[in-house]
Amino acid sequence: MTTVSAAPWLDVPADHPFGVATLPYGVFSTAADPVARVGVAIGELILDLAPVVRLLAPRLAPAVAGPSLDALLAAGPRTWAEVRAAVTTWLTDPSFSDQLGAHLVPARDAVLHLPFTVADYVDFYASEQHATNLGRMFRPGQDPLTPNWKHLPIGYHGRAGTVVGSGTGVVRPSGQRREPDGGITFGPSRRLDIEAELGFVVGAPSRLGRPVELTRFAEHVFGVCLVNDWSARDIQAWEYVPLGPFLGKSFATSVSPWVVPLAALDAARVAPPERTVPLLPYLDDSRTPPWGLDVRLEVRLNGHVVSRPVFDGMYWTGAQMLAHLTANGASLRTGDLYASGTISGARPDQRGSLIELSWGGAEPLRLADGTTRTFLEDGDEVVISAVAPGAGGTVIGLGEVRGRILPAGRD
């Protein structure tokens, strides 16, 4: 990939996270034009894509028409490359400035929407540190990693219908929990938590009965977003044996508005950690270019940084998750979203959930404003953001996913 400098006529600094090396896709509307439509973020602006493509590359117009990224996702990797190449040219060649000018909207004037229709939502559990930490807390006295953990990327299906856009208020869920005295009660969760995750957005579908091989990852996955998989730990702890998390997770999952194409992450690819158990052939990525990713997250609670999780230590890659997800012949649909599971690094300040950061509530976090937290309080706002290295010293921004806790029973 060649390094491109940020569009000089747009005055976007070369190290802007939404420079021309990023070009993420999203869906936006404005007060002046309230129709939801596809946009590309560039600096502090959004390029209104449909009219520009109609004008300059009409053959590609159907992929970016409509109120979501669905058509673009479904169009497949060849179209993804063509649209990205065209947008890159338009934004870097000053001769297009007149044609683009009318279709650049200040990002501050835009409302951002859930960018695609979520088909199935799957959540993995791919951080060894996170799984180890949770195993210690949920199953004390046992080996924290279950025997299968290093043989396969453990995952489960979540609720696609409650995946919400960044900024959507999250009503504190109620549910059953077991009290310390053993009694079973129902009420608002007292252990409401976050999970900082990376999400993979499937574009091209696959046929039922046909596994998708590891090496076909980039032919099916369009790009990545940030995911906050809100979790009610008290509800989860009581319900999850034997069939897994359900209501402890299904009340809301927030995703970031900008989907960063895999093509923007070339320079962020790194080798995954050494695997300490031999991998079965369908998961063995030792002879293919690796899909570890040097993505660095930041978790802010009411404006204070509480964690800086790093994706590069994740035991399982997105390519392995996809190969596993389809190994039984399960088909993919456009809009399938699968998330990595909580991203926790080796250091305590790299943990991607409050249950780990506060060690189950035993070690409250002290925020810079002097308050302390174990789990989330009503009114708390969580913002997860991320960057990755781009080619030639550029920065690839993943934007942010934001959400505020509303009191139980309000919406």
Added chain:
Amino acid sequence: MTTVSAAPWLDVPADHPFGVATLPYGVFSTAADPVARVGVAIGELILDLAPVVRLLAPRLAPAVAGPSLDALLAAGPRTWAEVRAAVTTWLTDPSFSDQLGAHLVPARDAVLHLPFTVADYVDFYASEQHATNLGRMFRPGQDPLTPNWKHLPIGYHGRAGTVVGSGTGVVRPSGQRREPDGGITFGPSRRLDIEAELGFVVGAPSRLGRPVELTRFAEHVFGVCLVNDWSARDIQAWEYVPLGPFLGKSFATSVSPWVVPLAALDAARVAPPERTVPLLPYLDDSRTPPWGLDVRLEVRLNGHVVSRPVFDGMYWTGAQMLAHLTANGASLRTGDLYASGTISGARPDQRGSLIELSWGGAEPLRLADGTTRTFLEDGDEVVISAVAPGAGGTVIGLGEVRGRILPAGRD
């Protein structure tokens, strides 16, 4: 509800499972008219609903136009009642025979399709006998029911994208399993199984953050279908701790083509079993008309009856499942499907899965053709059908869900 005799001019016997007391909805096409469209089954015929409604009740036409039941489901309970009342009148009043005649298609000439777009798919675990049997086999030496089982209807999300219509071939899935010697291998499942279940089809959506109370069941759930939740027990046993079933289930879930409206099941409502643990208020159905259902299933393997599960002994009702599913504020979408989990009765010949019928493979089933089975072999065909009592001695048919096992790697 008044008893209606089957349409005399259609020559449908009063005890036909698709008599005028049933009137299930489905989607069909024919060689002469290959467009998928909404139909109502009546005896051995299908009423092509859209043209009839356009002619006789044009106000209701939008609900039954289109290639699926989606619009009807979304239209809500008032429209459901109006359409059902209208169709009942048309089929029982001979004065409509001329107008209907041109729109009645022999069922044998029709291809039946997946009747609605599945939004989220949830599978419950509501049979005490099934949960007890599986607990004994999967967690020997422990209490077969987990401590939460009688406090809440345990459920988990499944893969909506691999819910398939009756008759779709089911490719034997491959996956990881632990061999008896402890080695981990990958290959076609050796313990491929069925699960005979009842599915509940959500019509009217609900708002995020707003639980749906037990008493609102019939305002949101349109009707029921039959579900075969195919299960690869070897894959499931290795993967399911700690986050629940995933690839052991996600390769295919078959649903019956006819959705029977709740209104047809009035006479089948029975009291659920006595609850031996006090229920929290949101699940307490002791002061509302019960939603236990006297639905009697039959499971045939290659034409031989292997089980006759009964739904009336299910510990949790569909109304309780819905109240639980939404207790945390999770919203419902039109097309959400939730299934009961395997229906197993107290008697050995009422068990709804092969793992129970063959007791984990230790006690092979002998079929009437002299062959034996523990789990499914390639080429095996499973048909699950069901009936329920209707008003005035009529029979309510749920039709059947059918599927045949294809060899691994074929599709």
